[in-house]
Amino acid sequence: MISRRTLLRATGAGALLVAVPVPASAAGGLVPNVFVRLDDAGRITATVPRPDTGQGVRTVVALMVAEELAVETGDVTLEQAPGDTERFGPQTISNSSSVRQLATPIRTAAATARCLLVTAAAQRWGVPVAECAAKDGAVCHPRRGRLPYRVLVGAAAALDPATVPVELTPPEKWRLLGKTRGGRVDARDIVTGRTRYGIDSRPDGGLVAVVARPPWLGAVAQAVDDTAARALPGVVDVFPLTAPGEGQGGVAVAARSTHQALRGRDALRITWTGGTPAADSRAWLADLEAALPTRSPIDGVQRVYRMPLLAHAPMEPMNASAHVRPDGVTVWAPTQDPGGLRTMLARQLGVPVASVRVEATASGGAFGRRVEPDPVLEAVACSRRTGMPVSVLWTRADDMRNDSYRPMSVHRLTAEIGADGVPVRRTHEVVTWPLTVLPLFANPALIKASGDHFPYTVPGEVSVIVRPAPLRTGFWRSVYSGQFLYAEENFLSELAARSGLDQVALRRALLPAGSRLHRVLDAVAEKARWSRQEPGTSRGVACLEEYGSAIAVIAVADPRSREVLRVHAAVDVGVALHPSGVRAQVEGCVVDALSTVLGAQITVREGRVAESSFGDYRWARIGQTPDVDVTIVPSNAPLGGLGELAYPPAAAAIAAALAGGTPVTGMPFGTDVG
Template sequence: MISRRTFLHGAGAGALVIAIPVPALAATGELAPTVLVRVDRHGRITATAPRPDIGQGVRTVVALLVAEELAVGADDVRVEQAPGDTDRFGSQAVANSTSTRQLHEPLRRAAAAARCLLVTAAALRWRVPAGECTAVDGEVCHPRRGRLPYRALVADAAAIDPADVPVTLTPPHQWRLLGRTTSGRVDTADIVAGRARYGLDTRPPGALVAVVARPPWLGAKPDTVDDRATRALPGVLDVFPLTSPGEGQGGIAVLARTTHQALRGRDALRVTWRAGTPAADSRQWLADLEAALPAQGRPSGPQRTYRLPLLAHAPMEPMNATADVRPNAAIVWAPTQDPGSLRTALAQQLALPPASIRVEATLAGGAFGRRIEPDAVLEAVACSTRAGAPVSVLWTRDDDTRHDSYRPMSVHRLTAVTDDSGLPVRRSHEVVTWPLTVVPPFADPAVIRASGDHFPYSVPGDVTITVQPAPLRTGFWRAVYAGQFGYAEECFLSELGTRAGLDQVQLRRRLLPADSRLRRVLDHAAARAHWSRHPAPGTGRGVACHLDYGSAIAVVAVADAASRRVLRVHVAVDVGVALHPSGVRAQVEGCVLDAVSTVLGAQVTVRSGSVVESSFSDYTWARIDQTPDIDVTVVSSGADIGGLGELAYPPAAAAIASALAAATGTDVTGMPFGSDVG
């Protein structure tokens, strides 16, 4: 069986590659110049989304790209989710904010190829130059010959060799849909009406339900199991251990006909546990990290140490998966971030050819890095294999919070050398943290630095990273290490500015090139926040910038001293070309709310070997009354399209913490603000 670690190593390596689909003639009566776009004989257009939609709206971008090039409305494009298949679709990993960056050109070219073939087919029928024909609203038009709908041209277009037809892309100045603020999501109506199908909605005919009794403390293993009361309950069909690396995180599975029966059965189990670390305490882990900071040898100057906690992902849809494993084939339905690598891994595990494995990526109610891991799928496959029937494995909210792969703890010591005006001229950043246990390369300090250290200012310095063994599972969490490095670096820069009496915006402007994209978005954010005016009494303001994923962003936050509420957050973001501006705003808003949540109090703690937090009652994610006014300005630079999904979290968290510090006069020493860490 393949282990979770092996799967994730492969997934991480493949996440940076995208295959350009090979052009191919469609079956008779259908035009399909590539695997990404097809037009059927009725003129209906279907676009294939190679990567899953985990809430980031990639299916909407797919529809807009294809509709733009085929000269139709977005509602005229049906978006179909691709199954896991790296041979046909290349990398299907939703990671590192790459989906739009890597898919926009293949999708545009696929749709443009279909348009050019349809135009060529019309030109041949009319015996006129193709250059005299245009595609408009699902028709090919000629000033003298009239109009032909796509459906009348599909068969002729499919018979033309795509290699004989030059492909021209629609220039940006002619875009009707891309770049328009008013474009909504293609699936909003289905989501609101409950028609959209998520992983938790998947229940094939005859499917059983399994839940897992999980270890009560870290690393514990079942010792004795008394399942007599469980087996006596109505609807309970089986009780069995999950023990191998190919069966998820481990525990005792209870298989039943319904969710209620499975949960009742789990409650009735009597299990004793052994081994693991029943005395583990996150306060001690934090102390150990701090003790591992290098001995002082850096230039003397202003210094601050920041302590950052464990964080859980807490997607609104808990982990789940459904599998139907038969002797010669298997189907998996899962809200996964990488259906292609999952299919490859399952083929190895089940000793079946990849063609016998089908992985259907459902919609996901959030992911934030958690669903790159296959543990829920491995559990479903193990349960279905034993049951000989389709099985849905469900995690409760408590399961999700207490058995996550957490963002690592870290300690950051920053030291600066400043000139006579207080401006930093040299910096030192010493970090002690844990690796990402789910991806072996992230034990390498060089890999951690590449992920985390994106200091954008003209201040030379040294970054030293010490990696300690992780005492529990750790994994990707939105922005990965940049969320920790950027938070510490920007909070420290703000503290230096406060000590020297420097204006926070002007401080950053002086450290950025005059023509930089980052300085431009900083100016936009400051203008939107009316930075030149004095803050209102009892409030404080914070600023932070970030450069990552080929994009630039600046954030100004305003906080109230008395209530410690974040009142307003102003964001200016440059993703090069914003294909879907309302989607850009939604992504930024999501990151800002993650920042509000983690700065104001959310953290994971461990006592007596167990994760204390269990749900949103104690893992305190921001409520509606804590939501600030969020103002997002999209700045176009014409640069290459950049990534976005994780971009706003690091500067939003730093700006919010610095605003609270300015409002209350309390120094930032970590996260959450003003609270004990660990």
């Protein structure tokens, strides 16, 4: 049984929203909390408090509600919550935290509704509550029969939720959670085009705006000749975006359609000035390497690893719509933080928070990019200027060349080796840039905490030097750990090869006995048949414990053809609430890892980002994608996070497999970095 006090302690401020009831008379039907309601006909609606950027939050919410209310997921209608942290608690999608933080509040919300319905039925029958049970959308009693939820809604709504004990369905009685059957609840809508993404959410009668962006880093518009643009059909206005809080800057063209806006932008004649027109990412990388200390703290085997800039490149480019009115503003956006965005807009516009509405649309990928508000700020600025609803659309090239990139970094690793070939001491020296989107990440200690998850029992030192970033940098899937772990695991693989040691055996010897990583490493080695190597192949291994979860990855490749054949992963996420979703998240991380190892990187030449599309930012194609096998390792650990977990070890294992025993010196593998 869960008491209100226990719930608050367990889940933090967000749980308060479950514990405080909403008066039934205020909304009709049974509305015991902000997450779950039943209308007078017994129909169930669940409010999803956080956005779904592809990670499957909506599916897990549907599973949790259906489980606790003893119905099928098809019986649950999902509604996406608008931005409102006072009602729904924190709404940020970050740090692989969504399901971890929502599980107890959402399950408790649905269980509260179930317990109210069961109590109402017991009172009607005059029997003990313990003799009643919910099943298939009704309350059942062995002698009294069955009462559908629809006939109990009124009586249940009259009860005070604070007086009804709430018990969650124990795992041994789960019908849906933790089971292998069932995919995403929104899969059909996605593949048939019925899902409305941000890019589909243009308000009726609104304008479309595109922005002429600086052609090189930091440039500003000195003079604008918009005569030809204004003469084109459909072009409504042309204006600069230069004020603070108007996005990244540039010249906006607002028109009646996307095509007209793009034609208008092409017709502009702009004189640009300032910035860094000579910037070159190869020079940036050299500067980072030159900032390494002149001497490593210890003598021994040494290797330097170089990491490139990476763009987020979600399938849906950046976009947002806004309508600024005298009485407030409404925003439609694929955002990772609708609640925080609402608060920021109210502060920036100087209006009450209550007058700002943020509708979080479906999102075609995010990977950290949609935490940032710049497309929304542009849409708001355009709507204020025109007095109309405006949808701002970024093209693929806009998106690729004006991102907030994963920072470059250089890593020098040194290891002192014992007589048995096993490392006995290590150092890891890092020079990198901060995340400009969050000034806190100028702190070396914070970067170290984000990136350093070395799990092996080798004593040593990790140091971080932070250099000023010459362009926008931001959160990219797994943030800094993707770079730290890539260097650490490839270095460990090189040390094993130098000493003639087995990669898996070395890692087992260096992991704490009985640890979660020990278990997942054993599981993946067994599944990959590590003891029997296929002729002509090479293999790589990597492990990571982060986000409250543990994972081990083995990649199998043909180093001659540079083809990755198979990737095996074993993952411990505590309780896997949606096993199909677990596998999908790992598979997605593997594709990202494969892409960045095989060649995807952002380069800057003559002040410009060279890449503009998937034609030159080479993300993996279907034919390059290996078979991915995911083993879920049962565990009694608390629920862990997953969205970013598999990327770092998958990238490291794939690179080691492709290297075939030769040293890896950076990412991408086998080509120049920067």
